[in-house]
Amino acid sequence: MLDKYLNKIIRGDCLEILKKVPDNSVDMTFADPPFNLKKKYNGYKDSLEFREYLEWCDKWISEMVRVTKPTGSIFVHNIPKWLSFYVKILNEHASFKHWIAWNAPTSPMGKSLQPAHYGILFYVKEPKKTKIYEIRMPHDRERKSMYLRKDYGGKKAGLHPFGPLVSDVWTDLHRIKHNKYRDEHPCQLPVPLLERLILMTTDEGDVVLDPFIGTGTTAVAAKKLGRKYIGIDLDQEYKQISESNLNKVSSDSNIGGKWVSFYLGEIRTLRNEDWDALSKHFEIPKNPKDIDFIKIKVSKNSSKK
Numbered sequence: 655m656l657d658k659y660l661n662k663i664i665r666g667d668c669l670e671i672l673k674k675v676p677d678n679s680v681d682m683t684f685a686d687p688p689f690n691l692k693k694k695y696n697g698y699k700d701s702l703e704f705r706e707y708l709e710w711c712d713k714w715i716s717e718m719v720r721v722t723k724p725t726g727s728i729f730v731h732n733i734p735k736w737l738s739f740y741v742k743i744l745n746e747h748a749s750f751k752h753w754i755a756w757n758a759p760t761s762p763m764g765k766s767l768q769p770a771h772y773g774i775l776f777y778v779k780e781p782k783k784t785k786i787y788e789i790r791m792p793h794d795r796e797r798k799s800m801y802l803r804k805d806y807g808g809k810k811a812g813l814h815p816f817g818p819l820v821s822d823v824w825t826d827l828h829r830i831k832h833n834k835y836r837d838e839h840p841c842q843l844p845v846p847l848l849e850r851l852i853l854m855t856t857d858e859g860d861v862v863l864d865p866f867i868g869t870g871t872t873a874v875a876a877k878k879l880g881r882k883y884i885g886i887d888l889d890q891e892y893k894q895i896s897e898s899n900l901n902k903v904s905s906d907s908n909i910g911g912k913w914v915s916f917y918l919g920e921i922r923t924l925r926n927e928d929w930d931a932l933s934k935h936f937e938i939p940k941n942p943k944d945i946d947f948i949k950i951k952v953s954k955n956s957s958k959k
C-alpha cells in the first residue's frame with residue numbers, strides 16, 4: 655500500500671492523500687504548513703479564519719501522528735504563535751521531545767519584541783521505542799582565518815575536533831537569502847535543516863513523509879541521505895520544482911559508508927557515533943591545541959561512495 659507512494663512527489667490535498675497511508679508506516683514526518691500569513695502561493699489562499707486554520711491543522715497533525723511508526727518522530731515547523739496551539743493538539747496524540755528554536759531574524763514589527771526564531775516541535779510516537787541519535791555540528795569559526803570564535807577559557811585542547819553536540823537552539827543553519835540558491839516559492843527551507851532532523855531520527859532506507867513539500871526540500875534531504883521519501887503538495891508547479899530538484903541530487907553525502915549533511919562544500923551535521931570512522935577522512939591537527947589553526951576538512955584522497 656505504501657509502496658506506490660515511495661520516492662514520489664504527489665500532487666493533491668494532503669488530507670486526502672494521508673488518508674490512504676497506512677497506520678504506523680512512516681519513520682519520520684515533517685510538516686512546514688502555510689503559516690496563514692497571506693503569503694503568495696500559486697494555488698493556495700494563505701488566509702483562513704483563525705479557528706478555521708486551527709481546525710484544519712488539527713486534522714493533518716492527527717494524520718501525521720497516525721501514519722508515524724511507534725519508533726518514529728514527528729516534526730512541525732511554524733512561527734511560535736501557531737506552535738503554541740499545535741502543542742495542545744500534539745500533546746493529545748504524541749509525546750513531547752523538544753521545542754527547537756531555529757534562529758531566523760525578521761524585520762521590525764512595531765510594538766513587540768523582534769521575532770528572531772521559528773520553532774520546530776519535535777514529538778515522538780512512543781518514547782520508549784523512539785529511534786534517536788546524538789548529532790554534532792562544526793565549531794563556529796571565523797570565515798577566513800578559521801579561528802574558533804569563542805576562546806573556551808583556555809580549554810580548547812579538550813574540545814571535540816569536529817564540533818559540539820547539537821542543542822535545541824540552532825543558530826548555525828541559515829535561511830536561503832541568495833536568489834542563486836532559491837526557487838520560485840515564498841518560503842523554501844534550507845536542505846541542511848532537514849538533513850539534521852533526518853540524521854537525528856532515521857536510518858538509511860527509512861521513509862520520510864512531508865505533506866507540504868513545496869520545492870521538495872525534505873525529499874531532497876532524504877534522497878541525499880539514502881532515505882526514501884513521500885512528498886505531497888497541492889500545486890502542480892511546486893511538484894515540478896521538487897522533481898527537478900530531486901533530479902539534481904548528487905551522491906556526495908556519504909563518506910566511507912557514513913551519511914553526513916554535506917552542503918556547499920562543508921559538513922553541517924554528522925552523527926556522534928560515526929565520528930571514529932569519519933575522522934579517518936579528516937585532516938585533524940596532531941596537537942589538539944592547534945584546533946584553531948587548521949581547517950578540518952575531508953582530505954582529498956578520502957573515499958566517497
Ligand SMILES: C[S@@+](CC[C@H](N)C(=O)[O-])C[C@H]1O[C@@H](n2cnc3c(N)ncnc32)[C@H](O)[C@@H]1O
Nearest residue numbers: 667668686687688842843866868869871887888
Ligand atoms: C510553507 S510551504 C512549504 C515549503 C517547503 N518546506 C519548502 O522548503 O519548499 C507550504 C506548501 O504547502 C502547500 N499546500 C497548502 N495547502 C496544502 C494542502 N492542503 N495539501 C498539500 N499541500 C498544500 C503549498 O502549495 C506550499 O507549497
